Amino acid sequence: MRPFVENLPFLCIFLAILTGIVSAVIPRGRVCYWMTVTVAGIIAVLSAVVLQYTYGGNLSFTYSMGRFAAPYGNAIQCGPLQALLAMVFSVVLALALAGGKRDLFHDVLPGKLRLYFTMVNLLEASLLALVYTNDVFTGYVFIEISTIAACALVMAKDNGPNLIATIRYLFMSLLGSGLFLIGLTLLNSITGYLLMPSLAQAVAELAESGDYRIPLTVAVGLIIGGLGIKSAMFPFHLWLPDAHGGATTASSAMLSGLVLKGYIVLMITMMMRVFSMELMGELGVTNVILAFGLLGMILGSLEAMREYHVKRMLAYSSVAQIGYIFMGLGLGTTAGVVASCFHILVHACCKPLLFCCAGRLSAVSGHHKSLKNLRGSAYRDVSAGLGFTVGALSMIGIPLFGGFVSKLYLANAALPTNRTVLALVTLALSTVLNALYYVPALLAIWVRPPAEAEQHVLEDTRPEDLAFDRSFTTAAIALMAGIFVLGIFYHPITDVLEAGIALMGT
Amino acid sequence: MLETILQNRFAVTAVILFGIGFMNLLLQQNLLKKVVGFNIMDSAVFLLLASLGYIDGGVAPIVGDRGFDPLYINPIPSGLVLTGIVVSVSITAFSLALIQRIYRRYGTIELWELLERAGKEDD
């Protein structure tokens, strides 16, 4: 008889799925909203319990999904890292929904809100499953769920450019999951397993004996490449700005903050649990990831500098931030992975905050999105202005904010490797570039324009948009608190991450 | 070389089909043809997957009292293909619905034209 707490991860996934199905038949959008937020909160609490159990006992348990043990049936694996990620993801999901609530009810037709919340809940289920999964094919199925749900979130606003952005996103995602599936097929043909522990053993044997070298290399490349396309690794990011920049606020926040991370977490799981870092280094895959990561850090920021549409600017900034994560993975050391995981957490707090604040700032400026029209908007909703400032400063990497710590850890991880100079120079350059587009944005929102210039913006603004937005303010404060917690009390968190990553390979 | 190709004929066919589908997905500007390309690509993956499980002289894996013990093919790839097909059907339906809406909105499904027009509406 296993302790009851070990059932919780599976219950969380099923709870999210059930909520998703049920919300498809609830006609009132508001009920669906509260149900979704409540369920996300419940999942966060349950995950916290699991975190306490796994971190306290320093253990990582396998939970067979059904009657049949390891190589025969499905299984999920849960350790401190997975529990922490699940907790943060569901909290951020709830906060992103709360932060974009008003925009959401404005942008989506009332009759279709229930379908929107179906998507959100199943997205949450797929994120949890991607985090917990111990089976590569389950990973594939939930990648597809997450693809459909994410595309539906993009198109929920339902205007022309949005539909086009969605179809581009869909095609790019299909390409990614197609490559992932074919990589999986190759891997299965040379090992015969789908469950990660058995797969890892078979892969290790193959790596040692040198049999099937080419299929193994190709399979690793395709799986990493497929996941890379889906998580907007640098040269495959072209779909991202339109999709994330054009969607409704809550969708952008969830897509940038969470969906991309789901795929990256699966990639980390594959790297740590199946292929092992040594093999990845031997096959040269880590170098490729590092190169793409570094390129993304620079070129994503450069693209962001050219943007004047605030949400698209944030979307390009996501490309750069994803580059940071890939850089950490590409270093090929455990310290690098810890830094990447920390950056995942930081970015999962920062980007939703920035998107929600940008959405709110544009709402108080007559739903204009270009920075020119947002001038002085921070005074119309001070909490949004403060939130944007905190998020931007964290992105730049000012001490006391979360972004600083993750950059510190990334730099620290780069020191013992033989790519120190390259990594550090890119990190510094990217920080300067970040400052070069976030500081003007901050100045734009905080500097009052001349009255006559503000006039035409205010004419477009509806009075109900200017009214105090309670759910947004709550969400912004919570996310800001999250950034400060990550920036100041980072030691316990990195301890959890280190313990989780150490337990992952077993 | 030729012998290997002949032995792995299904896998080689699958790769060629995959290439055709991939090329269509990337190069066609008509969205509908892109979807067709994607379907070809998926079929290629399914062909590869299904061919993995086959064993020469094997029969369908339905066990029962036949009085003898035949050689069964491997059931795992068949099950995976089933999952894959269902996913592919769902995604095809979704993209077709998107294309229908795009056509109603813009009156065209050529991607270049759409991209040119979409830029004009972005505010």
Add this chain to the structure above:
Amino acid sequence: MNKTPSKQSWWLRLVEWVDGDREPKDQTLFVMEQRPPRHVQRSDAEFATQDKHRLHRFRRWYPVCAVLICLALMGILMAAVLTMPTFGEADNPINNEVAEHYLEYGLEETGSANVVTAMILSYRGFDTLGESCVLFLAVAAVMMLLLRDEKNTDEHDQQKQEREDGILAAHPDLILRRAAWVLVPFVFLFALYVLLNGEVSPGGGFSGGTILGAGLILYSAAYGPKQMRVLMDARRYAAVRTFGLVLYVLLYGIYIFLGANQMPNYLTGMTLLIDLAVGLVVACTVYGFYVLFSRGEF
């Protein structure tokens, strides 16, 4: 674009830019921003210069890159495929103890003679659950797009639909109706047979559900939406769809819970019920796609 702007203007532009006047490179755009937004109708010519330039450059290089990427990928895959285990050999790595276990103990452990069914519903049932969720999501996404509402339907569409319905009602297709009258019961019967025999023969929830859905489509096509609404209206459709998947999720959840905690298996006849639930989900998906694509309403 001016390549050598005078130093002072460059400096001024930088100062302006740092001040928050983020001036896009293209001056035309900048001018447009000054006008009251929302109502702006930027002239086509201005767009043509800016956008087309970018697109053209992209357009010139894109096919070349695409072909190169594709050929490279094909080459890589071909290399992988040619060194893969040989087709059809019994001692390939994929035919390992997992497959043997399924074949040997599948009937005993799951009660289903069709090993593929045993695998997708019992051994790897969580994947199949995910798959059913994909179907459910796909219908929800298509509904989001095509279900009639004020955004995607205008007067014209409405009238056209009514006209078509009127014509259909006035001139029913006799051959189709008679054929459907004969065929539909048998289609349903066959669907039921396939659905219930998934454990011992090729079939099961997915194939049976598809046949069931096809029967519904045939009925709907022959007798028109009005008659169909008697059998299945929007409310009933939603109820059946939700019921199928909820039944599946609950049953499978209990099954996992019991199995993982090593409790005795109370759900011996579960495979049949799950097959039925999957069948309902699939039938509703197939029929839902038909209805949404053809009419946009139930």
